[in-house]
Amino acid sequence: xxxxxSIAANTFVQTIRQPVxxxxxxxxxxxxxxxxxxxxxTLSVDYHETDQQMMxxxxxxxxxxxxxxxxxxxxxxVLRREIEEKTALIVLTKPVSRATFVLGKxxxxxxxxxxxxxxxSLVFLMLAxxxxxxxxxxxxxxxxxxxxxxAFGLAVLITMVGNLFFGWPFTSTGVLxxxxxxxxxxxxxxxxxxxxxxxxxxxxxxxxxxxxxxxxLLAAVIFSALAVTASTRxxxxxxxxxxxxxxxxxxxxxxxxxxxxxxxxxxRLLGWVTPNFxxxxxxxxxxxxxxxxxxxVGSAALYCVxxSTGVLxxxVALFQRRELEATGTAAGPTLVALIAWVGRAAAFAAALGALxxxxxxxxxxxxxxWRFGAAAGLLIGAVFGWLIWGAFARGSRWCYWVVLxxxxxxxxGCLVLLLAPGLAGDSKVAAPILLFxxxxxxxxxxxxxxLPKTRRHFSFGGR
Numbered sequence: 001x002x003x004x005x006s007i008a009a010n011t012f013v014q015t016i017r018q019p020v021x022x023x024x025x026x027x028x029x030x031x032x033x034x035x036x037x038x039x040x041x042t043l044s045v046d047y048h049e050t051d052q053q054m055m056x057x058x059x060x061x062x063x064x065x066x067x068x069x070x071x072x073x074x075x076x077x078v079l080r081r082e083i084e085e086k087t088a089l090i091v092l093t094k095p096v097s098r099a100t101f102v103l104g105k106x107x108x109x110x111x112x113x114x115x116x117x118x119x120x121s122l123v124f125l126m127l128a129x130x131x132x133x134x135x136x137x138x139x140x141x142x143x144x145x146x147x148x149x150x151a152f153g154l155a156v157l158i159t160m161v162g163n164l165f166f167g168w169p170f171t172s173t174g175v176l177x178x179x180x181x182x183x184x185x186x187x188x189x190x191x192x193x194x195x196x197x198x199x200x201x202x203x204x205x206x207x208x209x210x211x212x213x214x215x216x217l218l219a220a221v222i223f224s225a226l227a228v229t230a231s232t233r234x235x236x237x238x239x240x241x242x243x244x245x246x247x248x249x250x251x252x253x254x255x256x257x258x259x260x261x262x263x264x265x266x267x268r269l270l271g272w273v274t275p276n277f278x279x280x281x282x283x284x285x286x287x288x289x290x291x292x293x294x295x296x297v298g299s300a301a302l303y304c305v306x307x308s309t310g311v312l313x314x315x316v317a318l319f320q321r322r323e324l325e326a327t328g329t330a331a332g333p334t335l336v337a338l339i340a341w342v343g344r345a346a347a348f349a350a351a352l353g354a355l356x357x358x359x360x361x362x363x364x365x366x367x368x369x370w371r372f373g374a375a376a377g378l379l380i381g382a383v384f385g386w387l388i389w390g391a392f393a394r395g396s397r398w399c400y401w402v403v404l405x406x407x408x409x410x411x412x413g414c415l416v417l418l419l420a421p422g423l424a425g426d427s428k429v430a431a432p433i434l435l436f437x438x439x440x441x442x443x444x445x446x447x448x449x450x451l452p453k454t455r456r457h458f459s460f461g462g463r
Contacts, residue, residue: 003095003096003100003104004100004103004104004107005104006104007091007096007100007101007104007105007107007108008104008105008107008108008111009108010108011078011104011105011107011108011109011112012108012109012111012112013172014078014081014108015074015078015108015109015112016112016115016171016172016175016176017169017171017172018073018074018171019171020073021070021073021074021112021116021171021175022171022174022175024066024069024070024073024116025066025070025116025119025120025175027066028062028063028066028116028120028123029120029123031062032059032062032120032123032124032127033123033127035055035058035059035062035127036055036127036130036132039051039052039054039055039058039132040132040133040134041134042054048131048132048134048135051132051134052128052131052132054132055127055128055132056124056128056206056209059124059127059128060124060209060212060213060216060281062120063117063120063121063124063213063216064216064219064247064251064281066116066117066120067113067116067117067216067217067219067220067223068220068223068243068244068247069240070112070113070116070117071109071113071220071223071224071226071227071243072223072227072236072239072240072243072244073236073240074109074112074113074224074227075105075106075109075224075227075228075230075231075239076227076230076231076234076235076236076239076240078105078108078109078231079105079228079231079232080231080235080236082105083322088101098316098319098320099316101319102228102232102312102315102316102319103312103316105228106224106225106228106312106315109224109227109228110220110221110224110225113220113221113223113224114217114220114221115175115179116175117216117217117220118179119175119178119179119182121213122182122183122185122186123148123182124209124213125186125205125206125209126144126148126185126186126189127144128205128206128209129141129144129189129204129205129206130144130145139194141194141204142194142196143188143189143192143193143194143196144189147185147188147189147192148182148185148189150185151178151181151182151184151185152178152181152182154177154181155174155177155178155180155181155182156174158173158177158181159173159174159177162177190202190203190205208292211292211294211297212281212292214297215279215280215281215292215296215297215300216280216281218280218300218301218303218304219277219280219281219304221304221308222275222277222304222307222308222311223243223247225307225308225311225312225315226242226243226246226275226311227239227243228312228315229311229312229314229315229318230242230243232315232318232319232322233318233322234341235334235337237334237338238337238338238341241341246274246275247277249274250274250275250276250277250278251277251278251281253271253274253275253276253277253278254276254278257270257271257274270352275307276303279299279300279303280300280304333451333453333454333457335448335451335454336392336393336448336454336457337393339392339403339445339448340389340390340392340393341389341393343385343388343389343392344385344386344389344390346385347381347382347383347385347386347389348382348386350378350379350381350382350385351378351379351382351383353375353378354374354375354376354378354379354382388402395457395458395459396458397458397459400449400458403445403449404446404449407442407443407445407446407449408442408446410438410441410442411439411442411443411446414435414436414438414439414442415439417435418435418436418439
């Protein structure tokens with residue numbers, strides 16, 4: 001536990017010192033504040049209630065996105081730096097297991113994400129207490145404005161003075177000073193009413209939203225586990241891409257997977273693998289009335305613990321075979337790695353499509369022989385695609401020519417169909433859009449392949 005605590009504490013400090021961490025937190029502050037004046041246009045009969053509801057829902061949505069970004073950037077940045085600077089290799093030469101290293105990294109990243117989420121939640125609660133002012137006779141909540149801005153200004157002043165005279169790190173000092181100052185301001189706002197008189201603590205604060213914020217924090221913990229697991233094998237860009245994809249699928253889980261789970265076993269399996277983030281967003285349920293039941297919070301917490309444990313177990317297994325020493329070959333360019341991972345994602349999608357075809361029930365329009373034949377073709381293509389794109393990422397020269405020829409043929413085919421209206425079909429509105437998109441993708445791949453850095457990766461020389 002001492003080793004785990006040391007790794008977690010070091011990871012936490014490294015994470016809050018990253019400039020992108022502070023940038024995302026400040027950007028979330030700005031976006032939350034801007035929701036206040038832009039939420040007064042619901043045009044409802046009871047516009048005060050609907051405007052306030054809109055402001056709080058949009059604010060919670062910003063909190064979701066910011067927690068995703070902070071988790072992805074923090075996890076990928078910390079692990080990548082540890083591996084590139086060989087500090088991970090030095091740590092693991094000590095009596096520290098790889099499992100302890102990964103779990104310590106997760107604990108540090110999760111703590112940093114929780115601190116950022118806490119700061120953004122304080123700003124959200126201040127705005128919820130202030131309320132939207134859609135009518136001219138609505139008065140501003142000056143205790144919130146004065147105390148909130150004073151706390152933020154004091155935090156900035158402490159950060160600047162500490163950095164100038166004592167050499168304190170700017171970003172980490174700002175995070176810690178902001179946590180103390182904004183917490184004190186929030187406590188004071190809880191006791192001070194709108195007209196600067198004392199009130200019972202919490203008057204005007206939406207108690208319903210507090211449990212929702214707790215549940216969304218559990219979703220942020222899952223984001224952290226996913227980001228740490230993805231970063232054990234992927235770079236920062238791909239970690240962010242994977243987390244974004246999982247976030248989109250998990251947020252639309254009932255719409256994308258729930259309707260197919262009963263009829264398609266492959267969709268049911270995908271539903272078990274991907275997290276269902278709708279468990280953590282009770283405000284999305286328009287039929288929910290009254291306070292959030294504690295039973296719902298407890299079930300969400302249990303789901304968070306079980307899913308995070310499974311994801312971290314996968315991350316530990318992936319990190320066990322991760323090479324930490326230099327292998328004598330330079331890493332491939334970022335754009336080459338991006339193309340390779342997009343290709344592997346397409347191969348994985350083809351394999352998933354094969355499973356869906358096999359699991360579909362038989363019907364007169366889709367006989368069994370046709371479905372199994374198409375599924376076999378997709379599966380074979382997925383296997384060969386996965387192998388080819390893996391060799392492409394490693395710098396195999398024959399894969400370079402295969403991908404170059406495929407991109408050139410794809411670009412030529414799209415251009416021919418665009419320039420020949422009869423072949424493209426003028427009646428199909430979506431055809432030109434798809435052709436333009438295909439031409440853009442193929443042209444971008446060709447541009448990446450002819451770059452000198454890319455050619456050097458495939459041992460073609462170049463300057």
